[in-house]
Amino acid sequence: MIRLTKLTKKYGTFTAVNSIDLHVPAGELFGFVGPNGAGKTTTLRMIAGILKPTAGTVEIAGIDIAKDPIAAKSKLGFIPDRPFIYEKLTGAEFLRFVAGLYGEQGKEVEHRARELMALFDLEEWRDELVESYSQGMRQKLIVSSAFVHRPQVIVVDEPHVGLDPKSIKILRELFKEYVRRGHTILMSTHTLDAAEALCDRIAIIAGGKIAACGTMDELRAGAENKGGLEEIFMRLTGQTAARDLVDVLDA
Numbered sequence: 001m002i003r004l005t006k007l008t009k010k011y012g013t014f015t016a017v018n019s020i021d022l023h024v025p026a027g028e029l030f031g032f033v034g035p036n037g038a039g040k041t042t043t044l045r046m047i048a049g050i051l052k053p054t055a056g057t058v059e060i061a062g063i064d065i066a067k068d069p070i071a072a073k074s075k076l077g078f079i080p081d082r083p084f085i086y087e088k089l090t091g092a093e094f095l096r097f098v099a100g101l102y103g104e105q106g107k108e109v110e111h112r113a114r115e116l117m118a119l120f121d122l123e124e125w126r127d128e129l130v131e132s133y134s135q136g137m138r139q140k141l142i143v144s145s146a147f148v149h150r151p152q153v154i155v156v157d158e159p160h161v162g163l164d165p166k167s168i169k170i171l172r173e174l175f176k177e178y179v180r181r182g183h184t185i186l187m188s189t190h191t192l193d194a195a196e197a198l199c200d201r202i203a204i205i206a207g208g209k210i211a212a213c214g215t216m217d218e219l220r221a222g223a224e225n226k227g228g229l230e231e232i233f234m235r236l237t238g239q240t241a242a243r244d245l246v247d248v249l250d251a
């Protein structure tokens with residue numbers, strides 16, 4: 001459902017994403033995990049068609065996004081890490097607006113918007129302006145907006161940021177049920193626990209490359225390590241444990 005071939009992004013001479021090959025089949029919840037600056041956001045933005053690759057291709061449901069961007073993007077919902085929301089729309093208006101971008105409107109959209117807002121405890125806020133929403137409420141609205149038009153593929157960058165534990169639980173259940181119905185979700189997170197709890201398969205991204213990819217069991221076996229994802233992650237991304245705090249605080 002998502003196919004990346006030699007996907008590359010350079011900023012000047014710096015290579016942020018270095019020839020990534022990946023296939024995510026329909027019905028999979030796939031996770032990108034990696035340290036800050038690994039290239040997750042850059043990759044997701046290229047998949048969403050917001051950023052032009054330096055080289056390589058992105059296919060969504062078999063459609064090359066560079067050749068037919070409108071057809072490819074119509075299959076896709078994108079939840080960015082730093083979303084833009086119009087402050088002067090109400091929550092309900094925002095969801096209506098996003099559905100409209102995908103050519104959907106009417107009773108069905110209204111019903112879905114209502115259900116999504118109820119799911120995230122936003123019912124009482126549906127007719128309030130977004131400018132009065134807290135960060136967590138905005139995040140829940142943004143997440144809802146990706147589901148309102150029922151895209152085949154959802155690409156979501158760090159969805160847990162700003163959410164309280166209850167909202168994270170709801171989000172996880174929503175994601176799981178969505179892929180169970182045959183849709184596909186590609187999610188990035190720096191929260192290893194989240195990836196481990198949620199994803200069918202995981203790619204560990206480091207320095208713009210996929211350092212390892214597979215199910216948790218495969219990653220553990222490949223790394224000859226029976227530990228948690230965190231240990232594998234630290235080793236593959238060349239990260240050592242935090243500096244000795246005594247040195248830091250004595251300095």
Ligand SMILES: Nc1ncnc2c1ncn2[C@@H]1O[C@H](COP(=O)(O)OP(=O)(O)O)[C@@H](O)[C@H]1O
Nearest residue numbers: 011014016034035036037038039040041042043
């Ligand atoms: N617009 C840009 N111009 C120059 N460098 C950038 C730009 N966007 C991202 N980068 C660099 O590309 C690398 C990958 O960034 P990013 O994809 O945001 O990583 P992640 O989401 O994994 O934290 C980082 O080193 C970052 O500084």
Ligand SMILES: [Mg+2]
Nearest residue numbers: 040041042081
């Ligand atoms: Mg990022």
